[in-house]
Amino acid sequence: MVRWGDLGMLSLDHLAVAARDLDEGRAAVETALGVRLQPGGKHARFGTHNLLLGLEDGMYLEVIAIDLEGPGPEGARWFDLDRFDAAPKLQTWICRCDDLGDALVRYPQAGEPVSLARGDLRWRMAVPRDGRLPFGGVFPALMQWQGDAHPAERLTASGCALARLVVRHPEAGRLADLLGPDLRDDRVVFERGAAGLRAEISTPGGLRALE
Numbered sequence: 001m002v003r004w005g006d007l008g009m010l011s012l013d014h015l016a017v018a019a020r021d022l023d024e025g026r027a028a029v030e031t032a033l034g035v036r037l038q039p040g041g042k043h044a045r046f047g048t049h050n051l052l053l054g055l056e057d058g059m060y061l062e063v064i065a066i067d068l069e070g071p072g073p074e075g076a077r078w079f080d081l082d083r084f085d086a087a088p089k090l091q092t093w094i095c096r097c098d099d100l101g102d103a104l105v106r107y108p109q110a111g112e113p114v115s116l117a118r119g120d121l122r123w124r125m126a127v128p129r130d131g132r133l134p135f136g137g138v139f140p141a142l143m144q145w146q147g148d149a150h151p152a153e154r155l156t157a158s159g160c161a162l163a164r165l166v167v168r169h170p171e172a173g174r175l176a177d178l179l180g181p182d183l184r185d186d187r188v189v190f191e192r193g194a195a196g197l198r199a200e201i202s203t204p205g206g207l208r209a210l211e
Contacts, residue, residue, distance in 0.1 A: 009103070009182035010095040012162070013143060014055075014152075015199055017063045017210065018084045018091035025063035026051055028088035034205040035158045037063060041118045046127075047073045048081060054155030055162055055201070061210075063088070076131035078141070083131075090197045090210045092133065093140050093165060095183065100124045100144035106182070109134045110142045122146040135169050136195030140179070159204040166200070168193040 019025025026037050033053070040050035040062060049067040054060050066081055076082055079092050097103040100113055104126055110133070111126035125143040133139045167190050169175055176190040199210045 010097055010140070010142070010179070011183075012059060012165070012185055012187065013094045013096040013145075014060045014062060015090060015162070015165075015197075015210075016079055016092040016094060016141075017061065017088055018079055018081060019063055019065045019088040020085065021068075022049065022051055022063060022065050025065055025088045029053070029061070029063055029210065032210055033160060033201060033203050033208050035160060035203060038155055042067055042070060043116065043118060044070065045073065045114065045116055046077045046081075047071060048077060048079075052151060052155055053160065054152055054158050055160050056157075057161060058150070058152050059162055060152045060155055061160075061199075064091075076127075076129060078125070078127045078131060080131045080133070080137060090199055091137065093138075093167070093197060094125075094143055095140040096143050096145060098144065100126060100142060103142050103144075103182075107142065107178075110139065120147075121149050121151065135171070135175050138167050138169050138195050138197060139175065140183075161202045162187055162199060163202045163207060164189060164200040166191055166198040168196045168198070170195070 037051040040052045042049045047070050050062045050064040111128040113124050114127050123145045165188050172190040172192045
């Protein structure tokens, strides 16, 4: 198990739960955490839509699924949603940075920068051409917000906070060493095991988990 203490170039921004459809994702997350999700929006570039949950410390959680009523994307969808066909699960953790271009010089495996917008929100995100993040999908998605607007500021307080994010992979040590110089957050731990994520979240009903 590896931990770090101080904030670095990468900062935790939000968590993404993948679902085959939003109703299924809503039910799973609301049951697991005991709180209600809030409306999100659509992402025309990738043909997806989401629901949101505000977390403390400027973070949030999204449930994301393919928008069957919207147009299909030109390429692969983010978060590997084109191949997702399972019960809702914690699929991706997303880290923000001040300069995505600089981050991609260091982490070219994170994907190619894509400019995105929803309402007055503007951001750039690195997305692999095939939609699959490295390390079996547990490498973080990298992004950069443009402007001062951020979704977390617009969400009603839920009383929830991320207590710990466990990133599991057979080569957890190598992943930890790769990200260690830039990601320094006591909440993030790396453990050896089958690739997957586990978020331990403090809620009004006690500590709950999403996997």
